[in-house]
Amino acid sequence: MGRTRELIDKLEEASRLEKEEWASLIRERTPEDAEYLFEKARKWQRKYYGNKVYTRGLVEFTNYCKNDCYYCGIRRGNRNAERYRLTEEEILECCRTGYGLGFRTFVLQGGEDGWFSQEALEGLVRTIKAEYPDCAVTLSIGERTYDSYQRLFAAGADRYLLRHETADEGHYRLLHPAELSLANRKQCLFHLKEIGYQTGTGFMVGSPGQTPETLAQDMMFIRELEPHMVGIGPFVPHHDTPFANEAGGTVELTLFLIGLLRVMFPKLLIPSTTALGTIDPNGREKGVLAGANVVMPNLSPVSVRKKYELYDNKICTGDEAAECRGCLQRRMERIGYELAAARGDHPDAAA
Numbered sequence: 001m002g003r004t005r006e007l008i009d010k011l012e013e014a015s016r017l018e019k020e021e022w023a024s025l026i027r028e029r030t031p032e033d034a035e036y037l038f039e040k041a042r043k044w045q046r047k048y049y050g051n052k053v054y055t056r057g058l059v060e061f062t063n064y065c066k067n068d069c070y071y072c073g074i075r076r077g078n079r080n081a082e083r084y085r086l087t088e089e090e091i092l093e094c095c096r097t098g099y100g101l102g103f104r105t106f107v108l109q110g111g112e113d114g115w116f117s118q119e120a121l122e123g124l125v126r127t128i129k130a131e132y133p134d135c136a137v138t139l140s141i142g143e144r145t146y147d148s149y150q151r152l153f154a155a156g157a158d159r160y161l162l163r164h165e166t167a168d169e170g171h172y173r174l175l176h177p178a179e180l181s182l183a184n185r186k187q188c189l190f191h192l193k194e195i196g197y198q199t200g201t202g203f204m205v206g207s208p209g210q211t212p213e214t215l216a217q218d219m220m221f222i223r224e225l226e227p228h229m230v231g232i233g234p235f236v237p238h239h240d241t242p243f244a245n246e247a248g249g250t251v252e253l254t255l256f257l258i259g260l261l262r263v264m265f266p267k268l269l270i271p272s273t274t275a276l277g278t279i280d281p282n283g284r285e286k287g288v289l290a291g292a293n294v295v296m297p298n299l300s301p302v303s304v305r306k307k308y309e310l311y312d313n314k315i316c317t318g319d320e321a322a323e324c325r326g327c328l329q330r331r332m333e334r335i336g337y338e339l340a341a342a343r344g345d346h347p348d349a350a351a
């Protein structure tokens with residue numbers, strides 16, 4: 001048995017690796033190693049989740065953002081982005097539609113948009129929780145103060161998604177302008193966990209400057225944070241950003257990393273992301289077969305979907321995508337899985 005498989009076994013056994021071990025596992029992987037990994041990943045996936053895939057209805061409620069991350073299509077410096085905000089009533093309408101379709105988690109995602117005040121956000125969370133007490137509310141609205149996170153949690157928010165993007169200082173600097181810092185990003189994540197949110201982090205695969213060593217740091221940071229959810233998807237260049245001409249991430253490496261995450265943390269919630277579905281027509285199915293167990297179809301009004309363009313060619317933005325849930329249900333059934341009609345809490349954090 002080769003060294004890579006020994007490392008996969010060690011990861012399964014000990015749930016951690018040394019930095020050099022992570023890097024060599026990632027650098028030396030072969031397609032055969034990947035198959036070996038995915039079988040283990042599916043074994044754990046089956047043990048904790050059977051053939052069930054959890055769903056979250058994603059509401060992209062604002063594409064205004066005060067940040068200028070070099071990879072992102074809705075960065076403030078992109079003058080060509082057509083900006084929009086949904087009204088509270090429009091957001092609630094998305095939830096109403098979503099509830100009828102069977103969603104029991106609503107993810108409110110947006111750029112870092114100061115137009116929505118702390119009070120407005122708390123009110124929104126309270127209103128959704130009052131109308132749908134059997135649903136989870138997930139926020140994905142960026143870096144905020146401890147106090148702000150705390151009050152949103154008190155208002156009823158259950159979960160929070162904040163990808164760390166990269167856990168390597170030098171790499172972080174390459175992807176972000178000087179006013180953003182990895183230290184603050186990590187601080188936010190530890191705060192979210194401390195407050196009691198089911199916390200999700202993650203990173204892009206194949207972002208400019210990423211190496212097996214920076215990925216090793218990502219895996220070690222995730223080990224340290226012990227989040228409930230980790231979302232990873234390929235970097236996909238956006239034409240109106242400084243990274244327009246950079247190469248994108250691959251399906252192959254994304255799947256391998258999903259498998260590693262499942263084997264490291266067998267109960268982890270791992271979405272099979274829209275970005276993965278964007279660079280491969282069967283990407284989301286492949287993600288589930290590599291160990292992912294969550295899909296996050298779009299619930300935003302079709303009229304704004306094209307505008308929430310973090311990267312080029314994003315799927316589910318046309319009229320044909322009015323009903324992503326049905327589409328994903330068929331896709332999952334074709335590979336022997338089914339969508340679960342539950343909130344889908346982390347097994348160790350169930351309310």
Ligand code: 5AD
Nearest residue numbers: 071072163234235236238275310311
């Ligand atoms: N390609 C892929 N993913 C991207 N994101 C932002 N821009 C891109 C891109 N060009 C991801 C980031 C962010 C999440 C909401 O979308 O990881 O955290």
Ligand code: FES
Nearest residue numbers: 316321324327328
């Ligand atoms: Fe959106 Fe298929 S999931 S169109």
